[in-house]
Amino acid sequence: MNPQTIVVKIGTSSLTQKNGQIAIATIASLVETLTALRQKGHRIVLVSSGAVGVGCLRLNLKEKPRKMALKQAVAAVGQGRLMRTYDDLFNSLGQPIAQILLTRRELMERNSYVNASNTFEELLNLGVIPIVNENDTIAVDELKFGDNDTLSALVASLIKANWLFLLTDVDRLYSDDPRIVPNATPIDLVSSNEFNQLQVTAGGSGSSWGTGGMATKLAAARIATSSGVTMVITQGQQPQNILKILDGESLGTKFEPQTQTDNARKRWIAYGLIPMGKLYLDDGAVTAITQRGKSLLPAGITNVEGEFTAGDAVQLCDRNLQEVARGLVNYSSQELNKVKGSHSTDIASILGYNASDTAIHRDNLVIKD
Ligand SMILES: Nc1ncnc2c1ncn2[C@@H]1O[C@H](COP(=O)(O)OP(=O)(O)O)[C@@H](O)[C@H]1O
Numbered sequence: 001m002n003p004q005t006i007v008v009k010i011g012t013s014s015l016t017q018k019n020g021q022i023a024i025a026t027i028a029s030l031v032e033t034l035t036a037l038r039q040k041g042h043r044i045v046l047v048s049s050g051a052v053g054v055g056c057l058r059l060n061l062k063e064k065p066r067k068m069a070l071k072q073a074v075a076a077v078g079q080g081r082l083m084r085t086y087d088d089l090f091n092s093l094g095q096p097i098a099q100i101l102l103t104r105r106e107l108m109e110r111n112s113y114v115n116a117s118n119t120f121e122e123l124l125n126l127g128v129i130p131i132v133n134e135n136d137t138i139a140v141d142e143l144k145f146g147d148n149d150t151l152s153a154l155v156a157s158l159i160k161a162n163w164l165f166l167l168t169d170v171d172r173l174y175s176d177d178p179r180i181v182p183n184a185t186p187i188d189l190v191s192s193n194e195f196n197q198l199q200v201t202a203g204g205s206g207s208s209w210g211t212g213g214m215a216t217k218l219a220a221a222r223i224a225t226s227s228g229v230t231m232v233i234t235q236g237q238q239p240q241n242i243l244k245i246l247d248g249e250s251l252g253t254k255f256e257p258q259t260q261t262d263n264a265r266k267r268w269i270a271y272g273l274i275p276m277g278k279l280y281l282d283d284g285a286v287t288a289i290t291q292r293g294k295s296l297l298p299a300g301i302t303n304v305e306g307e308f309t310a311g312d313a314v315q316l317c318d319r320n321l322q323e324v325a326r327g328l329v330n331y332s333s334q335e336l337n338k339v340k341g342s343h344s345t346d347i348a349s350i351l352g353y354n355a356s357d358t359a360i361h362r363d364n365l366v367i368k369d
């Protein structure tokens with residue numbers, strides 16, 4: 001197999017045992033597997049949860065704190081211990097690692113997005129395994145990834161990975177939460193054209209330590225597959241299965257990639273940014289941008305929702321309120337409220353100054369699959 005770029009995400013539920021102790025055997029096996037993959041020439045990034053869980057363990061807290069500041073303090077305790085554990089184990093196999101802590105803010109700002117991407121590139125070229133987590137200590141609510149499933153999919157998109165493995169405490173996706181519905185049907189493969197028809201009940205976390213459960217894993221699958229990444233949900237207790245899956249064995253649930261968005265800037269618009277508002281479009285505008293590759297003109301906008309400034313990301317929705325695209329606006333929400341539905345030739349007289357013909361230029365538009 002050609003060298004692949006592989007992101008592996010492991011959840012708290014796999015890093016901790018039922019009794020709350022750290023799952024040393026699982027971590028050791030993960031470290032061996034990732035080192036073996038590196039030795040085969042693959043480029044590896046590990047996204048590891050567990051800072052809060054390990055912090056609680058260190059501080060003898062019996063459950064995950066609910067108060068934000070306390071959770072952040074606990075994560076600060078746990079992150080160091082987690083990295084210490086990883087460094088000891090990777091070091092014994094001669095594998096260098098690095099720590100990367102990210103918040104949503106870094107991926108929202110184009111310069112820091114590009115910087116993060118360059119840093120990953122250099123680390124991977126050096127043969128290092130970067131270990132990523134959310135920077136829980138400084139992340140504020142509105143700028144949180146919130147869960148590492150989403151973070152890992154954004155990282156996979158950022159570094160143009162071939163694969164994203166989500167290691168968790170179930171062996172695959174089921175039609176329903178198998179803890180609640182024991183005879184739920186296992187799902188082995190989700191092909192690119194089946195994704196939108198997928199009939200599953202994605203429940204919350206199965207343990208008191210996990211975040212998001214299956215719902216955030218499916219959200220991650222959407223981001224990953226539409227960035228051209230193959231995603232697999234598989235059992236965290238057997239990280240060595242990653243090697244078998246790469247060799248073609250069917251273990252876990254595999255999500256096939258959609259057509260790849262090659263343009264890094266467009267991937268950033270689609271996934272890096274948090275949309276600040278919505279534009280509702282008439283049918284003509286929807287067809288023009290989705291089928292004819294046109295820019296969005298103010299004439300096709302029927303309604304504007306939210307408050308944003310020029311340069312912000314917005315969602316574009318059709319008359320059924322379905323999101324059809326995302327893009328960076330050339331106007332603020334105030335301006336768009338004045339010029340929506342107007343012809344480009346009238347805009348200067350409505351606003352009293354010369355402005356862009358397009359509400360969103362096609363170079364700044366990303367159409368949803
Ligand atoms: N449809 C489903 N298929 C499989 N697992 C599901 C489903 N819905 C909910 N779950 C639950 O999701 C849990 C895994 O998510 P989570 O606890 O957040 O793990 P992690 O810490 O690995 O992110 C499983 O233990 C399972 O109980």
Ligand SMILES: N[C@@H](CCC(=O)OP(=O)(O)O)C(=O)O
Nearest residue numbers: 012049050051052147148211
């Ligand atoms: N950043 C948090 C992880 C949050 C999270 O997504 O947890 P999980 O659902 O266990 O992957 C931590 O390190 O505790």
